Amino acid sequence: MMHAARAWALALICLSALLAAGCTTPGRESASAPAPGERPDQAALEQALVDYASPGPPHARLASRAGTWDLDITYWERPDAEPLRTKGTSQVTAIWGGRYLVEHLKTEFDGEPFSGLGITGYDNFKDKFVSVWIDCLSTGIMRATGEGEGATIVYDSESVDFVNRGYKMCRSSERSIDADTRRIFLYDTDLDGNEFMSFEIVYRRKK
Numbered sequence: 001m002m003h004a005a006r007a008w009a010l011a012l013i014c015l016s017a018l019l020a021a022g023c024t025t026p027g028r029e030s031a032s033a034p035a036p037g038e039r040p041d042q043a044a045l046e047q048a049l050v051d052y053a054s055p056g057p058p059h060a061r062l063a064s065r066a067g068t069w070d071l072d073i074t075y076w077e078r079p080d081a082e083p084l085r086t087k088g089t090s091q092v093t094a095i096w097g098g099r100y101l102v103e104h105l106k107t108e109f110d111g112e113p114f115s116g117l118g119i120t121g122y123d124n125f126k127d128k129f130v131s132v133w134i135d136c137l138s139t140g141i142m143r144a145t146g147e148g149e150g151a152t153i154v155y156d157s158e159s160v161d162f163v164n165r166g167y168k169m170c171r172s173s174e175r176s177i178d179a180d181t182r183r184i185f186l187y188d189t190d191l192d193g194n195e196f197m198s199f200e201i202v203y204r205r206k207k
Helices: 002-018 042-053 055-062
Strands: 067-075 083-094 098-110 112-123 128-134 142-148 152-161 166-178 181-191 196-205
Touching: 055 098, 055 112, 067 098, 128 152
Parallel strands: none
Antiparallel strands: 067 083, 067 196, 083 098, 098 112, 112 128, 128 142, 142 152, 152 166, 166 181, 181 196
16 A cells, blocks of 8 residues: 555645646636746645645535435436336445545336446536446446536536447436435437436435
């Protein structure tokens, strides 16, 4: 196992290299990025690393979801289809001081078991929520980024487009009703490229 001091030093070196190259968050100006040819200030680099590594209010917002949840799932296979319904459970755990949230989801579709694993966090450098998802019915890793400061977070991601043999943009949103209830909406596109809601999932905290 890497010694903590060594890991810290390597992280500083990596961060120093990024800042020395003038790397900034897209759409934002970095006050600590040095001018070309200017040597980065060590104190500024150390503070930048501390800021990047420290959990804040968005992480606390995620960590508050830790627990066991009952799910009511409604889904549509195509826009004009009748809604189908199933139930499920979600076990959510906050790890590493609340920096990340790990979700184990279990349900069934058409009588067949389904399980998925998600990891969600908040990237202080990007100023965005970040998420990855894997499940038992795929071989890829879905990545998403989200924004939202109120009760709603909207995520953008890519999913496989089997019709056009490529990838297509997807959108999802989640809204916190209260501390024990959340609603998640997932959107897909039909063969003509029109967006439609494909899933609605209601999370209710298990008492």
